[in-house]
Amino acid sequence: MVRDPNAEAALALHRFGLGPRAGSVAAIAADPRGALIAELDRPGAGRLADADLLSSGAAGRAAFAFRQAQQVARRAERAALQSNAQNATATNAMQSGEGETAAGSPPQMKPAEQAGAPPRRNPGPGLPQQIYLDEAKARFGAALGAETGFVERLVWFWSNHFCVSADKGIVRPICGAYEREAIRAHVLGRFGDMLLAAESHPAMLIYLDNARSIGPDSIAGLRQRRGLNENLAREILELHTLGVRTVYSQDDVTRFANVITGWTFVPFRRDSIRGGEFEFNARMHEPGSQTVIGNSYGQAGVEQGRAVLAALARHPATARHVASKLARHFVADDPPPALVERLSQRFLATHGDLKEVSRTLLTSPEAWEMPRAKLKRPGEWIIGALRALGVTHAEIGPVMQAHNLLGEPLWRPSAPKGFADDSAPWLDGLAQRLDIANQFARRMGADADPRAVFEETLGPLASNETRQAIARAESRPQALALLFMAPEFQRR
């Protein structure tokens, strides 16, 4: 099949990347697939320039220290209030004793003012939120600056596959570091390594409650009432590896949960240097051999869990699950079975080499032939619009707000399943997208010529109707809003 090379390039950028910037279509038109593949081979692909960002351990400790200081300050304030209240009572009593009437007494001041305490300052975002925003900024920066954005899209995909939520426990300050340490580090490496990094990361251990899970017959379990928590074990089997309703049973879940008891993190209070880092706590670990999906694991300690994860990473059901998710994400809600099969085979043949699997996605004809029917996810669409406008450094506030409004708040999925990857749930947000498109066009489209933006980003893919609607818009902002809302810009 002969295709217009510009159309192929634009398709490459919309389907596999983060959308064209000025000049990107022309830059890759000679070999669109090659350009995407080249991004896989770039040294350091997937990593962030993160010199200023904290490791999850450091971020966790900083957030802990921040909370401690807040508590101390609050306690001091309460104590001050109490002592002031006592003083005030004493003064009133004295005044009453002197026979003064209520009407004659000075207006009651608020205790804090009475004590001469400084008025409460607006503290701004607390440290955990600040770290979260710094991480978000780095992530958006990488997306806006990416050549095609294919590797960033892979990062987003895997980060959503192994999602955690900033809204759970103390995850907020470490969810960005989690993505860098567990996902980005392995996005073009081995699935098994990513799996181990994700499941042993404090963010995941907190998010899915394993940090507190205690083997019933462990030293700790025999001493206290708290016990096993199956949450992480279940989600690993159901969401991260084999897939729901596949080859495992409830007994497998329970025994796997036993296997990973003791996978927790160093308490901040106990250790100010290693607090917040992964720790295998032998006192919480259920002793003894466990059988998971027909295989017996007799290893001791942390090795037992590692062995189960390694087996799960090799399992054909995992290959199928991962392959169909990848194909669904990039290509179609109902992906072509041949494509899923090819990805799955490649996954098994390469022992989960994600670079090879990603390359196979790009070289499969089906991945390019399916119609552009999938609605882009909100984050992808937002970044696509900013890239089209030539924005390289986005102000974090409006971008986060747009994600929230469109139902994809950054690193805050409502469930461990992550954000939906089929189109249907996102259709509802179409009217909100119009609001965002309108705002972006008005706030950031100062120097954009809609006709040029159109040619650079949609031209080769656009219908005549879309071309005309943009050319006939009554103003530049309206033209840009229509461009971002055009079906060809909404769908990947």
Added chain:
Amino acid sequence: MTCTLHAPSRRELLLASGALFAWAYLPKAARAEGRDPRLLVIVLRGALDGLAAVAPVGDPDWAALRGDKALTLAGKAPALPLDSLFALNPAMPNLHRLYKSGAATIVHAVATPYRERSHFDGQDVLESGFGKPGATDSGWLNRALAALQPGGRAGARDAFAVGPIAPLVVRGPAPVLSWTPRRLPPASDDTVMRLIDLYQHTDPALARVLEERMGLATIARAMDGSSARVPGAGQVRAYFAESAGAAARFLARPDGPRVGALAFDGWDTHAAEGATDGRLAMLLGALDGAVAAIESEMKEAWSETAVAVITEFGRTARFNGTEGTDHGTATVALLAGGALRGGRVIADWPGLKPARLHEGRDLKPTTDLRAVLKGLLKDHLRVDDGALAAKVFPGSGAVKPMAGLLQQA
């Protein structure tokens, strides 16, 4: 929503394409006469139907041209008489009051030198002051300010703009102070209708969703119902009045800027124009409210104020098949302010007989809009003829500034 002179954020300044710094200058010549003139330019984007705003009710060919949708002195919504030939759209009682008191002037059958029909290019010519689109990225208002002789007061050489993106007319070498209402208006119904139309032709699934979400029924009803029921009418009125009022408050300040610009969208009325009871009536009413807000916020400075309302081109003289009008040529310019010698409709009326229409379809332009603007800049701000012809409206030497627009000439 409040209006305080905030320090604009870095982004706003970048968007306004000028750094904010206090320049110690002022319009010296005007100052020497004991005046402190203010000029506010309002750009109507989308092309205002000048014939629906100011109707030639005395022209014998008028009624035939627009049929029962023609604005007349009789009927349910009678137009407000201006002189023997013209009457004002009834949605604009404030402008009518100002006209009666000599503080508003209407220039009809006016156009820029642009003769094509693209909004973007037409707006480019209107705001840049150049004869061709895409010639520059500065506007005539900004260059006029830059051409003023330096004087001795801070702020006077700053231009002022409302909105997240300063309109081209006010961008350029002179620093621009911009102010943005905290909330921008949502996407207009017009944008929604265009999008639904696009989806209906290209992506029925998206069309269905958007129609449901936006409540197409209410929009459709509003298209032929009364302006009060045009959805979002309240928001549009509030936005126009707030933006215009904010601009006026800045210009009124003793230490504030002396020229400013803002832009209002929504005038591209291809379907169900609704000049007396629909969308255009709503927009004209909102514009009328904006003029009233300027008058009241200017306070004493109103007597030294000129407001110029301009648009990129006019619309077809006849209605199209959907009770709207398509892109045309000549239109009106509305001038208001205490500094004007008003109460007049200035028009070299070309007539409406088919043979008199431009290309057989549009009101023929008989006045160059640049003459009007040059007249204001010359007599109000005292920009000199040479700068007007060379820098402000390059290549406009043959277009003489219109004399006598201001009380003090």
